[in-house]
Amino acid sequence: MSAVRTLVDLLARRRDPATLAPRDWDSVIGVARSEAMLATLAHRLADADLRPTVAALFADQRTAAKVAQRQALWEAEMARRALAPAGIEFVLLKGAAYAAAGMSCAAGRQIGDLDILVLAHDIRRTENLLLKAGWEWVKSDPYDDAYYRQHMHELPPMIHKARDRMIDVHHTILPRTHRITPDALALVSDAVASGASFAVLNPADMACHCAAHMLADGDLQGGLRNLWDFHTMTRDFAAVDPAFWGKLDARADLHGLRGPVRRAARLARDLYGAVLPGGWDRQDPADRWFRRRLLARDDWGRVTNPLLEQAFYIRSHWLRMPPAMLAKHLWTKWRKR
Amino acid sequence: MRHRIRIAVGPVQFRIGSDWAEPIAALERLYARYPQDDARPADATVRLFAARPWRRWLRPSVHIGGDFIVPDALPLPLSMGLLAAEMGMNLQVALGWRRHMLLHASAVAKDGRAMIMSGESGSGKSTLAALLGEGDWRLMGDEFTLIDPEGGDAFAFPRAVSLKNEAIAEVAARVDPSRLGPLLAGTPKGDIRHLIPRPEAVAAMHEPARPALLLFPRFGGETAIEPMGEGEAFVRLTEASTNYVALGEAGFAALTRLVREVPAFGISYPDSAAGIALVEQLWAETAR
Amino acid sequence: MTDRTYRAAPSGALRIEPLGELTAIFDRRSMQTHLVVSPMPEILEAVGAAPCSAALLVSRLAATFDLAAADDVQPVLAERLGELTAMGLVERA
Numbered sequence: 001m002s003a004v005r006t007l008v009d010l011l012a013r014r015r016d017p018a019t020l021a022p023r024d025w026d027s028v029i030g031v032a033r034s035e036a037m038l039a040t041l042a043h044r045l046a047d048a049d050l051r052p053t054v055a056a057l058f059a060d061q062r063t064a065a066k067v068a069q070r071q072a073l074w075e076a077e078m079a080r081r082a083l084a085p086a087g088i089e090f091v092l093l094k095g096a097a098y099a100a101a102g103m104s105c106a107a108g109r110q111i112g113d114l115d116i117l118v119l120a121h122d123i124r125r126t127e128n129l130l131l132k133a134g135w136e137w138v139k140s141d142p143y144d145d146a147y148y149r150q151h152m153h154e155l156p157p158m159i160h161k162a163r164d165r166m167i168d169v170h171h172t173i174l175p176r177t178h179r180i181t182p183d184a185l186a187l188v189s190d191a192v193a194s195g196a197s198f199a200v201l202n203p204a205d206m207a208c209h210c211a212a213h214m215l216a217d218g219d220l221q222g223g224l225r226n227l228w229d230f231h232t233m234t235r236d237f238a239a240v241d242p243a244f245w246g247k248l249d250a251r252a253d254l255h256g257l258r259g260p261v262r263r264a265a266r267l268a269r270d271l272y273g274a275v276l277p278g279g280w281d282r283q284d285p286a287d288r289w290f291r292r293r294l295l296a297r298d299d300w301g302r303v304t305n306p307l308l309e310q311a312f313y314i315r316s317h318w319l320r321m322p323p324a325m326l327a328k329h330l331w332t333k334w335r336k337r
Numbered sequence: 338m339r340h341r342i343r344i345a346v347g348p349v350q351f352r353i354g355s356d357w358a359e360p361i362a363a364l365e366r367l368y369a370r371y372p373q374d375d376a377r378p379a380d381a382t383v384r385l386f387a388a389r390p391w392r393r394w395l396r397p398s399v400h401i402g403g404d405f406i407v408p409d410a411l412p413l414p415l416s417m418g419l420l421a422a423e424m425g426m427n428l429q430v431a432l433g434w435r436r437h438m439l440l441h442a443s444a445v446a447k448d449g450r451a452m453i454m455s456g457e458s459g460s461g462k463s464t465l466a467a468l469l470g471e472g473d474w475r476l477m478g479d480e481f482t483l484i485d486p487e488g489g490d491a492f493a494f495p496r497a498v499s500l501k502n503e504a505i506a507e508v509a510a511r512v513d514p515s516r517l518g519p520l521l522a523g524t525p526k527g528d529i530r531h532l533i534p535r536p537e538a539v540a541a542m543h544e545p546a547r548p549a550l551l552l553f554p555r556f557g558g559e560t561a562i563e564p565m566g567e568g569e570a571f572v573r574l575t576e577a578s579t580n581y582v583a584l585g586e587a588g589f590a591a592l593t594r595l596v597r598e599v600p601a602f603g604i605s606y607p608d609s610a611a612g613i614a615l616v617e618q619l620w621a622e623t624a625r
Numbered sequence: 626m627t628d629r630t631y632r633a634a635p636s637g638a639l640r641i642e643p644l645g646e647l648t649a650i651f652d653r654r655s656m657q658t659h660l661v662v663s664p665m666p667e668i669l670e671a672v673g674a675a676p677c678s679a680a681l682l683v684s685r686l687a688a689t690f691d692l693a694a695a696d697d698v699q700p701v702l703a704e705r706l707g708e709l710t711a712m713g714l715v716e717r718a
Binding site: 006022023025026029030033034051053056057063064066067068069141202262300301 | 338352354375376378379380382384405425433434435436486510582584585
C-alpha cells in the first residue's frame with residue numbers, strides 16, 4: 001500500500017499504527033510532511049502506542065505547532081489593533097479562524113498567511129491602515145498588480161516589515177471573474193463570534209468556503225489537508241446541530257457552491273470515512289479524478305503524475321477566468337518565466 | 338529512489354535517496370562506522386535528484402531536496418554529489434528539527450563539559466574543533482550544536498567534518514589518510530575535504546555535556562580576547578540559531594539560561610596553533 | 626496626538642529577563658522576543674493597566690528619573706510609546 005494511502009488510513013483510524021514497519025514510517029512521515037499534515041497526524045495518534053522515536057518526533061511536532069499557532073493568532077490580533085480603531089470589522093478565514101474558534105482541525109494545523117475578509121467598500125481604507133501599521137506590498141510586478149485589482153478577490157499580498165508575516169485581504173471568497181459568485185455580504189453579515197474576540201464565518205459558510213477554496217478556487221494543492229478540515233468541521237458541526245447538513249445545503253445554494261460542497265463531502269467519505277446524510281451519499285464518476293489527484297504522492301513525498309497536475313492547473317485557471325482572458329494570462333505569465 | 342542509505346547522527350535518523358550511486362557510495366564510506374539501527378524510522382529525508390530524467394546522464398547536476406527545499410537553489414555537478422548530500426542533511430535539520438535548540442556552532446567536550454564555538458563559515462570554528470578533537474577533546478560537532486531546552490545540556494551532532502581550503506592540509510598532516518573523504522575541488526565554498534570523526538567521538542555521540550565556555554572565534558588578525566556580556570551573547574546566538582523562533586518560550590528560557598550560566602568571549606587568532614593555545618588557556622581559566 | 630493613551634500588556638503576558646545592559650522580553654501572546662535598553666523597560670513598568678498618556682508617563686517616570694523639562698521629554702516619550710505599540714508590547718487604549 002502506498003504511503004499516502006496509509007497516511008489517510010491512519011487519519012481515518014482504519015489502520016492501527018502498531019502494524020507499521022520502520023520503513024513504512026519513513027515514508028508516511030515524509031508524505032505527511034509534504035502534505036503539511038505531520039503535526040495533524042501527531043495529534044491524531046497522540047494516545048497511540050508508538051515506537052519511542054516516532055512518539056518523540058510527534059511530541060516535538062505538537063509542541064512546535066502550538067508555538068506556530070500562537071504566532072498566527074497574534075497576526076490576527078495585530079490586524080485587529082490596526083483596523084478596529086477605524087471601525088473596520090473583518091472576518092477571519094481558514095487556519096486562523098479554525099484556531100480562534102478552537103476547532104478540532106486546528107490541532108497541529110500549519111497556518112501560513114493571515115486571511116481576512118472585509119466588505120468591498122472597506123477595502124481601500126483597510127489597505128491604508130495596514131500600510132500605516134507596518135505592512136508593505138510583497139510584489140512589484142505591474143501586471144500582477146493590475147490582475148489582482150481588476151480580477152482577483154483579494155488585495156495583492158502584503159507582508160509585515162518587522163514580523164515578516166503575510167496577510168491576504170479578501171473582499172469575496174472567489175474572484176469576481178469566477179463563474180460562481182458567492183454572496184460576500186451574507187458572509188460578513190452572518191458571521192459569528194469565535195471564542196477569542198474575532199469574527200469567523202458561521203458553520204455552514206465556513207464549510208462552503210473550505211470546499212470553495214479546495215475545489216472551486218485552488219488547483220488542489222494541499223488538498224488532503226483542506227479535505228481533512230472539511231471533514232472534521234462538518235462532522236463536528238453536525239454533531240451539535242442535527243439540522244446542519246440542511247443548513248449547509250441551503251447556504252451552498254445561496255453562494256452557488258452546491259457542486260464543490262457536495263463533492264467535498266463525497267471525497268471526505270471516500271478518503272476519511274465521513275458519514276453522510278442520505279441525499280448526499282451518492283457516487284459521481286468524476287470524483288475519481290479528484291481522488292487520484294489527492295493521492296498523487298509517492299513514498300518520497302514527490303507529486304506523481306505531473307500530467308494530472310497540469311490538468312488541474314489549467315482547470316483551476318479556467319474556473320477563475322473566461323477562456324479568452326485565460327489565454328492572455330497564461331501567455332503573459334509564460335513570457336515572464 | 339534508486340539508491341539509498343540511512344545514517345544516524347546524534348539524535349537524528351536520516352534517510353537519503355539519490356538518483357545516482359556515487360554520492361551514496363561516498364556517504365557509505367564516510368559513515369561506515371556509525372551505528373546502524375534498521376528498526377528505527379527516519380526523522381528526516383534528503384533527496385538528491387535530477388531535474389529531468391535525461392539529466393541523470395547528460396551534464397548530470399544534483400538538485401537537493403527532501404522534507405524541506407530551498408526554492409531556486411542552484412544544483413551542483415555530480416562530482417560534488419557528496420557535498421550536495423551534506424548540504425541536504427544540514428538543510429533538513431536546520432529547518433525541521435524541533436527537539437533541541439540548534440546553534441550554528443562547533444563544540445568539543447572534556448570531562449563532561451562542553452566548549453561551544455559559534456560563528457559563520459570562515460570563522461574557523463570547524464577547523465578548531467577538528468584539531469581539538471584530534472587532541473584530548475571529544476568532537477561533538479563542527480556545524481551544529483544542540484541544546485536541550487529543558488535541562489540546558491549540549492548534545493552532539495558529529496557529522497563528517499567539513500574542512501575547507503588551508504585547513505585540509507593542516508588536518509591531513511595529523512590524521513591517517515583513511516579518515517579523509519575525497520577532495521572536492523572548486524566548490525562554491527572552495528576546496529573541501531571531509532574528516533571522519535574519531536571512533537570514540539562517534540561512540541559517544543549520545544552523551545550530553547554541560548556547556549562551560551562559549552566562544553565567538555574570528556580567524557585572522559592579532560591574537561585577542563574580548564569578554565562578552567550576556568546581552569551581546571544572547572543577540573549573537575539568536576542570529577546563530579535556525580530554530581530559536583520556532584521553539585517559543587522554551588527557546589527563550591534556554592538561551593537566557595545559557596548566556597547567564599556560561600562565560601562568553603570573542604576571540605581572534607592569526608593561525609590554528611595560536612587559536613588552540615588561546616582556547617586551552619581560556620578553558621583552564623574560566624570553565625567551571 | 627497628545628491625547629493618545631496606552632495600556633500595558635496583561636499581567637503574565639510578558640516575561641522580562643535583564644541581561645546586563647540589555648533587557649530581553651518574551652511576549653507569550655506573540656511568541657516574539659524583544660531586546661530593549663533603558664528606558665524601555667522602565668516605561669513598560671510605568672504604563673499600567675489603566676489608560677496612560679505620554680504626559681502621565683512623564684510624571685510617573687519623574688519620580689525615579691532625573692528628567693529634563695516636561696516639554697522636552699514628553700514628545701520623546703510619545704515616540705517611545707509609538708515604538709512599543711508597533712512591537713505590540715503596549716496597546717492603544
